[in-house]
Amino acid sequence: MKMQKASSKIVIILLFALCFANGPYEVLAQDTTQQIVPGRANKLNQQAKPYVVLISIDGFRWDLADKYNASFLKKMRAKGVQARSMRPGYPSLTFPNHYAIITGLYPAHHGLVDNYFYDPHRSASYKVSDKRAVADGSWYGGEPLWVLAEKAGMLTASFYWVGSEAAIDGVRPTYYYNYNEKIPIERRISTVKSWLELPEAKRPHLLTFYLPEVDHMEHLYGVDSKQTAEAVAFVDSSIRQLYDSLMTTRLPINFIVLSDHGFANLDSNKYLGVPKLDTGHYLIRGGSALVHIYAKDKTAKKSLNKLYKQLKSSADHYKVFKASKTPPSWHYRSKGNTAGRIGDILLVPYPPYSFYFGGRKLLGAHGFDNRLQDMQATFYAWGPAFKQHFKIGNFPNVAVYPMIAKILGLSIRHKIDGKEKTLAPILQKQLRQVE
Template sequence: MNNEVVALHNLPPVTSDTDITHTTKPYHHEEDEENRLLSDEDTYDDDDYDNDDQQNYIPTNYTCPSMLWRNRTIRYIMIGVFIAFSFLLFRITLALVAHKYGHEHYSRPVERLYHNGSEYYASTVILISLDGFKPAYLDLGITPNLIQLANEGIQANYMYPSFPTLTFPNHWTLVTGMYPESHGIVANDFYDPTMEQTFQHYNKSSNTDPHWWQAAEPIWVTANNFNRISASIMWPGSGAIPPTYLYPFNATTSPSEVADLTLELLDMPYNKRPQFISAYIHQVDSAGHAFGPNDDAIKTSIRQADHAIGKLLEGLKQRHIDEHAHIVVVSDHGMAKTDNYIYYDDILSTTSLSYLRHREAWPLLDLRPLDDTPPNATHQIYGELASYAKQYPDDAHYQVYLKEDVPTQYHYNNNERISPIVTIPDPGYAFVNHDDTDPSSGVSHQPIGMHGYDLFHSDMLAIFMAKGPKINRWFPVQKTPTIATSVTSFKKRILAPFHNVEVYEFLTELLNINGNPNNGTLHGKLVLASSISS
């Protein structure tokens, strides 16, 4: 496998102020002009006008504008007012443009560089996603490095993912601050009626075609706009809208190799070194699907992910930048054991089944009629699902909505890519039809572990932890002296739970850049749980 980081493009060199020379063409007759004006002011006489000529008569109380302009004091006042008004208009225009595009470059102070003894480092942020990593995995006693990172920094007991709790929508939310209905990646697989194409997460063209992703600007592009170099290691969407350096997805890349690639990027020369790195580790999610979240087999992948975090922490320490770099570790969602099945072809009529396109947003049952179906097709399909749930409330194990009626806490109705019918199974249940699998045979083609369910369910919650110098300033360490042992302990800094749309502006604050408009409400200012309880 090729571990080289692929450079897609280089940022233009920053132009120094010393490279710009301002020139002004002098007025060669300035002194003569001033003398002439002074002479005019001294020799001006009302008798020069012909008072007998009524057509040229000017009242004695009339002040000619040219007379005002010839008065040097008034002239300078008028020039000053004009300059002040022009400057005010310029600032207002600049503010409006900055507000529209989200890049208020002039409002950010320059930060000091960090010197580790041999190299200079600008503010550095490393974002790592452990796909499918549940908060409960931290309680297994096999993640010492993640526990150390959390103890040295801040940690949320859990973070709410966005709905649907799927990999591609949530990874794009983490780097844009937008809900899936806003950024357009509404599932791992969905149909776009305008493009008349289907997005499939396993399809390379879907992952590299910017038309699917361009509704939102990822943080690495924002960083580039602020003259920060960026890099991405296999982050979903980075192949379509690339950073400065891109390492494309490769399923065989191990967590340890991800750590190595991250450290190689940090070893680049100062003028080429990225300040923002996003890295994706998929093995915990893959094992969760294959074995379920409660099987001992998943522990191997959890240990591998934790070892990669430890390798990165040790590498930063060896480079003497462990007290300078910011590390943010997140997951996109959790995982639930799924061993119950709902046969939707037993619920829908043969006619309704004939109206349907391929199902979308697996494991949800999002349904969209074909273009040539009768006008009432959507309501017929919805009515059959709703009637079954009402008739058999203890057996249905799902909630079905027309898109416009999806509950507001899901933020999942304001996009044409969301299908007209949204059916959400209970955690632990999966929609199948008899053509997909027959669990009674003992051979299941469905994953043992799944996600995509209600974002508030405990099995779907995600992790969040971070450490770095700015974090220590924002959340000062609280020492707790112990009288009996004379040993000073440190109070853990636990954050109140929050939605993952808040991660984006937390990252932009670490990078000292202005973020684009987004769905977050905390503006990067995460809150300690203790400050809420008190």
């Protein structure tokens, strides 16, 4: 009963929050029905494989479990694996990093270079609130883990993840939901359990699960607010309930709990205005923590260097970069960005400063330089595949992909940025022999 009341309270707040925060999708016309791709079954050689439940807590900064005493997560990470922190890709935003985790590619390489960007080859923009773009598989590069698994004859399921609603290379998870915030947590948990109670031929081995509550509260009220503390308590309790429910199946389930990025507090007195440009020649995309400037025609392209110098000389509380000369550690340059989706010129503020585009003034944001401590994410893991009582340092989130593929015995034959050796030390010794 207590859990149901907390869930109802969070949902009401979230519906309000989505009107202002840079949340995943619009609230209206939400589809709450389960989608099932017919005619699939696990191949016999996949049925004895382990199970991975990949849980993302949006915006769960590396220190939040300790800051707000997430007792269940603290208990389980102590039994399993705990990273000091996990480094997101640049920009440290929701869509670019959820898709980086699930493809093993940096945002500049998988194509989702921002939550809002322009593709000059398509003469079209991608925005996280645009349902048609989100469900269009042609926007997505790389090979998500569920595509890798399904092609190998292993079933997968998703209770939300970036890209799971689109047919990427013609493939979706066997079981999935279109993103919505109407389904209460109890139903989400019972659905995941029901997937793992299916007969072996129909049972998914990779399951993704997404919790948006912390991110929304941080946007609205800041990292240090009581609302964020309540959201942390909610997700901690939800994951405990999910774990307890799934353990009754007696399956060899491996749990990975992580986040897409960290969070920084903003000062509403330090909001920045975006420089005024000739919109006939230049296009602006991006958001509060990163602004892209695209040249729309040949005339604009010829004057980019002049514009860059002008912006750089007048920049106040933000940095100006050419796309060809961003910090190498970002892995975010025009070279390798074949779709041309990174702006020709980038405006990059540092918290507590951020760009303001109107509307409610939010008290928290992310998307900033991924080297900042506040932008670091969380990574915990436990289950039969993982070592016990093991700690590791900071690592890039693209390393999660080859590690999960190793646990599931899936071969990667395409190029990725993540290295298997990065997280090999956290796996049980016998797993290194799995092929």
